[in-house]
Amino acid sequence: MSKDSVKHQVSQFYDEVGWQMEGEVYQNARYEDLRPVSAEYIHRCHMRVKRHLAPTGKYLLDAGSGPVQYDEYLTYSEDYQYRVCMDLSLVALQEARKRLSEKGIYVKADISNLPFATEVFDGIVSLHTIHHVPVEEKVAVYQGLHRTLKPGRTMVTVDGWAEVPLSGVMGFLMRIANRLRRWTGKEAPPMPDGKPASQANNEKKQLTQAPVGTYVLKTSAKWFHKVMRGVLPYEIRVWRSVSVKFLRSVIQPEWAGRFWLKVLYRLEEWFPHFFGEKGQYPLIVISKDER
Numbered sequence: 001m002s003k004d005s006v007k008h009q010v011s012q013f014y015d016e017v018g019w020q021m022e023g024e025v026y027q028n029a030r031y032e033d034l035r036p037v038s039a040e041y042i043h044r045c046h047m048r049v050k051r052h053l054a055p056t057g058k059y060l061l062d063a064g065s066g067p068v069q070y071d072e073y074l075t076y077s078e079d080y081q082y083r084v085c086m087d088l089s090l091v092a093l094q095e096a097r098k099r100l101s102e103k104g105i106y107v108k109a110d111i112s113n114l115p116f117a118t119e120v121f122d123g124i125v126s127l128h129t130i131h132h133v134p135v136e137e138k139v140a141v142y143q144g145l146h147r148t149l150k151p152g153r154t155m156v157t158v159d160g161w162a163e164v165p166l167s168g169v170m171g172f173l174m175r176i177a178n179r180l181r182r183w184t185g186k187e188a189p190p191m192p193d194g195k196p197a198s199q200a201n202n203e204k205k206q207l208t209q210a211p212v213g214t215y216v217l218k219t220s221a222k223w224f225h226k227v228m229r230g231v232l233p234y235e236i237r238v239w240r241s242v243s244v245k246f247l248r249s250v251i252q253p254e255w256a257g258r259f260w261l262k263v264l265y266r267l268e269e270w271f272p273h274f275f276g277e278k279g280q281y282p283l284i285v286i287s288k289d290e291r
């Protein structure tokens with residue numbers, strides 16, 4: 001598939017599917033765990049992004065902004081003058097404008113060909129976007145974002161790994177949860193693909209499965225170190241170490257789900273680099289030195 005075809009497919013998916021409303025949420029929210037039992041953990045993971053951004057500034061770039069669908073996302077730019085929402089999806093930008101109004105600046109553009117001046121942004125976030133970029137463009141995307149960042153500031157990206165060293169542990173716990181569920185006759189909440197958790201017989205595949213209908217190419221911590229070491233100053237930390245399918249299968253209210261997520265969050269805070277490289281979703285902090 002050509003680069004142009006990939007970008008057209010991604011744009012079409014989000015215009016026609018991902019950012020369409022299903023009731024009170026976007027269709028793409030099916031790929032998140034919005035249950036009350038997971039709410040505190042998900043909120044705290046979202047807020048990890050903000051701690052690595054400059055607290056104030058004029059422009060925050062949200063590269064691949066989508067509709068800025070979660071309230072936590074809005075807090076990243078609350079003390080900035082403007083949030084520059086850039087996306088391939090026109091629907092995403094229309095929805096983002098409903099949430100940001102005049103605080104937003106809306107740009108339909110490709111993350112691999114940024115139409116911005118050098119060193120203009122006080123902060124940059126890019127959430128679940130670079131995994132849509134063909135592998136041969138990924139390094140240039142990081143370099144392009146870094147070019148637009150002001151000296152002394154940082155940018156934060158969040159995506160998922162294709163190779164997850166902790167997937168064996170997660171798969172083991174999912175199998176135990178499914179057996180307990182069969183013994184008790186209780187079915188798990190539906191997965192993002194609409195199937196019950198007990199029907200999922202390939203946990204490793206589940207942990208890396210992409211939403212059907214859009215191009216996703218995830219990499220690994222090993223790949224990232226290989227291509228980025230010496231190119232840009234970066235740090236790999238944890239955003240969230242477990243997948244949505246793991247949460248929906250293992251974390252249940254009647255099994256003290258909130259308590260175990262508090263334990264998991266604390267472990268992630270104690271060992272952010274371990275869980276960032278070995279878990280599901282890394283938070284990559286890239287800085288630009290003061291001159």
